[in-house]
Amino acid sequence: MNEQDKPRKVRIGWFSFACCEDNTIVMTELLNERWQEWRELFDFRHARVLQTNNVLDQMDIAFIEGAVAGEPQAEKIREIRKLATLVVAIGSCAVTGMPSAQRNLFSDEQKQDVEFLVERFGHLDQVLKLSDVIKVDAEVPGCPMDPQRFLDTVDSAVAQIKASWSSEK
Template sequence: MKLKVGFFSLTCDEGCSVNVLEVLNNKYFEWKNYLEFVNFRLIKSENEIKEMDIAFVEGVVSTKKDLEKIKKIREKTKKLIALGTCAISGPPSNLRNNFNEEKKREIKEILEKFGFLEKCFTLKEVVKVDGEIPGCPIDENKFIQLIENLIKNARRY
């Protein structure tokens, strides 16, 4: 049985996804019989949010579109893992939350025009998060360890 996994990016620089891609350069053939990528924009041209075992999500929730997307991902996945500092604690993608009131007033019209929320949110401020892999970008070894543990546990059943 293959684990159905999805990788999703919200507002961020996608550095965590690039690190995952680097890991796959080395581990793909070892893992290919155990993982099915239902969504990963960096390796698949057609992606959708559908039922999956594990969703890995990087970035902050900063737009109405991000908010809808993370809620849909949470509905469709058994486990949701926050990837990286942005998803876990906010910075650097949430830096506008620290702007002074004058700067916030200055950019308010632009934020509204493009569908941005008044502030940025971490994943756990919006949905239930089942695990975290810290770092900016993520620590590749911690990611490998998590995937290998998930594969090992899935093989037991």
């Protein structure tokens, strides 16, 4: 089959910020049943859990888990937003900030105890949820995320992307 005859794949990015990456584990568990379908459907541009060679370029859908703890993370997220048609916030940390944003609730005394760490890692005063930094198109809540809700969101995002391709013709 010639290159131009191959079905167009949906370009995907999977990114993790301040979190325990349990949503990544849920996603890789789902691959046990979905890998054949997703291998045909997706072009994984960036997914460090799945491959060594990753590129940060145009994506149809970027999945982002984790809260935003520092300005370098916020910058990277703004860059991802510019490159992605749709951005999906994955898991409670990305959707609400919690539980990764627990230090936002610390007393003044507790804040003093962790101040040296906040300074050492150049963290923000407050840990942010994803929508504090960029526009988010869809959210999959849960800690970790609910697998079925994730799959439904993937289906809906893919349908949206494919509909946009049809309108390009």
